[in-house]
Amino acid sequence: MTVEYQTRRGDIRAVNNVSFTLEEGEMLGLVGESGSGKSTLGLSIIRLVPHPGVIVSGHLRIDGTDILNLSEKEMRGIRGKKVAFIFQDPMTSLSPVKKIGAHFVELIRTHEPNISEKEALKRAKTTLNDVGILPERINDYPHQFSGGMRQRIMIALAIALSPDLIIADEPTTALDVIVQAKILDLLKSLRDTYGMALILITHDLSIVLERCDKILVMYGGSFVEYADNKELHGNPIHPYTRGLLRSIPNIELAEQKLEAIQGSPPDLLSPPEGCHFWPRCSFAKKQCRMERPTIVEFGPGHLVRCFKEAERF
Amino acid sequence: MKRKRVKFWLKGFLISLLVLLAGWVVYTYSAWYLMCRGVLHLTGLYTIDSLLDGSIVKFVEAARYLFLPSLTLGLMLSGVFIRLTRSNMLETLRLDFVTAARARGLKESSVVYGYALRNAFLPILTMMGLQFAMLLGGAILTETTFSWPGLGRYLVDRINFRDYTAIQGAVILFGILVAFVNLVVDILYAYLDPRIRF
Ligand SMILES: Nc1ncnc2c1ncn2[C@@H]1O[C@H](COP(=O)(O)OP(=O)(O)OP(=O)(O)O)[C@@H](O)[C@H]1O
Ligand SMILES: [Mg+2]
Numbered sequence: 001m002t003v004e005y006q007t008r009r010g011d012i013r014a015v016n017n018v019s020f021t022l023e024e025g026e027m028l029g030l031v032g033e034s035g036s037g038k039s040t041l042g043l044s045i046i047r048l049v050p051h052p053g054v055i056v057s058g059h060l061r062i063d064g065t066d067i068l069n070l071s072e073k074e075m076r077g078i079r080g081k082k083v084a085f086i087f088q089d090p091m092t093s094l095s096p097v098k099k100i101g102a103h104f105v106e107l108i109r110t111h112e113p114n115i116s117e118k119e120a121l122k123r124a125k126t127t128l129n130d131v132g133i134l135p136e137r138i139n140d141y142p143h144q145f146s147g148g149m150r151q152r153i154m155i156a157l158a159i160a161l162s163p164d165l166i167i168a169d170e171p172t173t174a175l176d177v178i179v180q181a182k183i184l185d186l187l188k189s190l191r192d193t194y195g196m197a198l199i200l201i202t203h204d205l206s207i208v209l210e211r212c213d214k215i216l217v218m219y220g221g222s223f224v225e226y227a228d229n230k231e232l233h234g235n236p237i238h239p240y241t242r243g244l245l246r247s248i249p250n251i252e253l254a255e256q257k258l259e260a261i262q263g264s265p266p267d268l269l270s271p272p273e274g275c276h277f278w279p280r281c282s283f284a285k286k287q288c289r290m291e292r293p294t295i296v297e298f299g300p301g302h303l304v305r306c307f308k309e310a311e312r313f
Numbered sequence: 314m315k316r317k318r319v320k321f322w323l324k325g326f327l328i329s330l331l332v333l334l335a336g337w338v339v340y341t342y343s344a345w346y347l348m349c350r351g352v353l354h355l356t357g358l359y360t361i362d363s364l365l366d367g368s369i370v371k372f373v374e375a376a377r378y379l380f381l382p383s384l385t386l387g388l389m390l391s392g393v394f395i396r397l398t399r400s401n402m403l404e405t406l407r408l409d410f411v412t413a414a415r416a417r418g419l420k421e422s423s424v425v426y427g428y429a430l431r432n433a434f435l436p437i438l439t440m441m442g443l444q445f446a447m448l449l450g451g452a453i454l455t456e457t458t459f460s461w462p463g464l465g466r467y468l469v470d471r472i473n474f475r476d477y478t479a480i481q482g483a484v485i486l487f488g489i490l491v492a493f494v495n496l497v498v499d500i501l502y503a504y505l506d507p508r509i510r511f
Contacts, residue, residue, distance in 0.1 A: 046416055048416055077418060078418065079415070080416065080418035084416070085413070087413055093413045094413070095427075095428050095431070095432065096432065096507070096508060097431050097505065097506060098428075099507075106423065110417070110418060110419050141507040141508070154413075157417065
């Protein structure tokens with residue numbers, strides 16, 4: 001999948017040839033710095049990349065059908081019903097002039113028109129109960145809830161039609177640490193009960209390490225490393241992934257100095273030639289500056305885009 | 314200033330158009346005298362009087378006289394509202410809840426009207442209240458040029474006669490109307506935006 005923002009100053013490749021597969025019930029963590037194209041990748045899965053973004057090339061198969069070939073109308077049938085999206089800022093994700101219940105009724109009746117309004121409300125109440133919101137509050141307006149509660153409501157909206165996949169784009173960045181943990185655990189437990197796949201987008205590797213089955217690391221719009229949780233934690237290959245891991249505080253090694261990765265992310269208007277990461281990489285060699293490394297399979301299901309690895313074999 | 318110029322130009326344009334349309338919309342000095350003949354004279358509002366009189370024909374007749382002045386006044390103010398609606402909609406369409414609504418697979422029409430317009434409408438409503446005063450000011454000019462015996466022309470006539478009591482009466486009535494419309498707007502505002510409660 002490749003996505004570009006075609007701006008007046010030039011094309012920004014926000015997602016450059018990133019690919020992954022997700023099985024039913026799996027939880028994938030999508031990690032990367034700010035501006036690495038995580039949101040863009042997430043939105044492209046439901047074909048809602050904001051203007052001037054364009055999906056330049058790629059395939060996106062859900063149950064074997066390539067959704068990039070679907071008409072806009074067919075695509076609407078997928079959004080909310082098969083793939084649900086949870087946004088970063090719960091404070092602004094609900095329409096302030098609509099009751100909570102109205103959001104649910106509209107969603108349910110758009111996708112299942114023969115359900116009566118009463119029945120839809122009843123379903124909404126059960127779903128609200130599932131996420132820990134009192135069902136009586138269904139007639140309240142969004143401004144009567146706190147940020148954490150609103151994010152629970154957004155989650156309830158996402159699971160209302162039991163989708164196959166939920167994409168959560170930094171669902172907890174706007175919340176405090178305790179609420180953050182609760183929301184993430186809620187997502188995980190809902191995943192366990194309903195068995196849908198989940199993509200958790202975040203810039204915090206530690207969140208992902210705690211909860212996800214598989215992890216995809218992105219840097220400057222590019223695929224960096226992809227492996228399951230244990231493998232990535234125990235055996236990170238790419239220097240960027242290692243840097244990220246070293247920057248997580250660790251209680252057992254209290255004496256250890258936290259290391260930040262030097263330098264700043266690339267300007268995607270004119271990314272460096274060769275590997276995008278070389279200006280910040282302590283292993284960079286001449287080859288890294290000249291050509292772009294290809295993705296190599298290091299172990300079963302462990303993919304890396306780095307020359308360092310290719311050499312080892 | 315600009316809007317006034319537009320209005321005068323529009324008036325000239327509409328009058329020539331009217332000459333072409335010949336007769337459908339009536340515009341003559343003496344027309345309303347004919348109109349008044351035989352109409353019940355209770356409120357002085359011809360549309361209402363003709364209805365009270367129970368005559369649909371006379372009502373249609375009265376409405377025809379109103380058509381052109383109303384069009385002029387409405388077109389004059391529509392510019393403000395078109396611009397305001399456009400800029401508010403562009404702003405609202407960028408907000409998160411609009412994207413979130415699209416992500417739930419709602420139809421584009423319910424996203425645009427149910428989410429974006431509902432929220433973009435609040436400042437437009439405020440503007441409606443404020444512009445009502447403009448409308449009354451515009452009525453004074455429009456009624457004079459269309460020779461319509463309305464409140465606006467009454468005020469101008471009385472000013473020419475230095476009839477202070479009548480001027481006071483008209484001005485107070487205008488003031489009450491403006492205040493009342495703005496009250497209605499405020500109440501509607503609380504009804505449309507649940508975050509506002511009095
Ligand atoms: N509307 C747009 N027009 C032009 N460029 C854009 C637009 N939206 C995003 N970009 C660019 O695309 C790149 C990826 O943006 P994206 O929002 O996907 O990053 P992100 O990884 O989600 O970051 P964050 O962690 O801050 O949410 C950025 O470099 C950004 O400059
Ligand atoms: Mg983002």
